[in-house]
Amino acid sequence: MRDPSLRRSVTLFRAFLREQQEPEKCYALLARDAADQVERHLPVKDRVVVDVGGGGGYFTEEFQRRGAQAYLFEPDPHELGAKPPEGSVVADGYLLPLADGVADVTFSSNVLEHVDDPGTFLSEMVRVTRPGGLIYVAFTNWYSPWGGHEWAPLHYFGAERARARYERRTGKPAKHKLGENLFAHHVGPTLRQVRARDDVQVVSARSRYWPFWAETVAKVPGLREVATWNLLLILRRCP
Numbered sequence: 001m002r003d004p005s006l007r008r009s010v011t012l013f014r015a016f017l018r019e020q021q022e023p024e025k026c027y028a029l030l031a032r033d034a035a036d037q038v039e040r041h042l043p044v045k046d047r048v049v050v051d052v053g054g055g056g057g058y059f060t061e062e063f064q065r066r067g068a069q070a071y072l073f074e075p076d077p078h079e080l081g082a083k084p085p086e087g088s089v090v091a092d093g094y095l096l097p098l099a100d101g102v103a104d105v106t107f108s109s110n111v112l113e114h115v116d117d118p119g120t121f122l123s124e125m126v127r128v129t130r131p132g133g134l135i136y137v138a139f140t141n142w143y144s145p146w147g148g149h150e151w152a153p154l155h156y157f158g159a160e161r162a163r164a165r166y167e168r169r170t171g172k173p174a175k176h177k178l179g180e181n182l183f184a185h186h187v188g189p190t191l192r193q194v195r196a197r198d199d200v201q202v203v204s205a206r207s208r209y210w211p212f213w214a215e216t217v218a219k220v221p222g223l224r225e226v227a228t229w230n231l232l233l234i235l236r237r238c239p
């Protein structure tokens with residue numbers, strides 16, 4: 001699927017709406033899409049790819065299918081599930097058990113909003129990436145319509161209220177709690193933080209899913225906090 005394009009965005013959105021009923025299909029599609037985004041900058045065949053916070057391993061498996069030596073680093077054994085891909089390691093993204101510069105591509109999809117200190121998390125991704133290698137980081141920012149995750153979009157009226165309402169409505173405990181395993185990160189400050197670094201160059205900063213103006217939408221202060229939906233950063237490690 002061409003990226004960005006209306007067809008791609010509609011296909012991804014439909015899969016997302018059926019994520020609960022067909023998780024395999026949804027995540028396999030998302031993984032193919034993200035791997036295509038990486039390969040537009042660096043083919044992964046025979047390269048080392050490190051997937052940080054990769055959950056059940058859909059992305060790692062997609063990179064492996066494309067001929068990469070891909071490894072999954074996931075701190076939560078429950079998220080890894082019963083059949084994690086070969087090369088899975090229980091490890092935290094803040095402290096990866098890897099030497100400096102071993103990875104050609106360091107990848108994280110929808111993890112940054114689940115860490116309290118995105119600067120340290122990013123630094124660790126940069127550390128393990130070789131000079132000239134790529135760092136792929138995509139996350140849902142707080143004021144995105146999906147910022148509150150399962151209790152979105154009521155997070156616009158306050159996290160605690162949205163969470164309590166979700167629990168009353170569904171009768172089950174919410175998976176996420178603000179300040180515990182979900183954090184309010186924003187597009188503007190994240191871009192400023194990344195641009196201020198002297199160890200990476202920003203190759204692309206755009207909305208991950210938008211069908212058009214994907215880069216433009218991430219440039220407009222204020223609007224970008226709501227409209228970007230999910231910020232995708234592709235960074236190159238400086239020599």
Ligand SMILES: C[S@@+](CC[C@H](N)C(=O)[O-])C[C@H]1O[C@@H](n2cnc3c(N)ncnc32)[C@H](O)[C@@H]1O
Binds near residue numbers: 054076091114
């Ligand atoms: C929403 S899931 C994303 C899973 C997968 N990357 C995806 O895009 O579908 C967030 C993942 O981040 C992981 N995570 C949370 N804190 C982390 C940390 N400090 N280091 C690495 N992964 C972390 C969680 O365990 C969980 O698997």
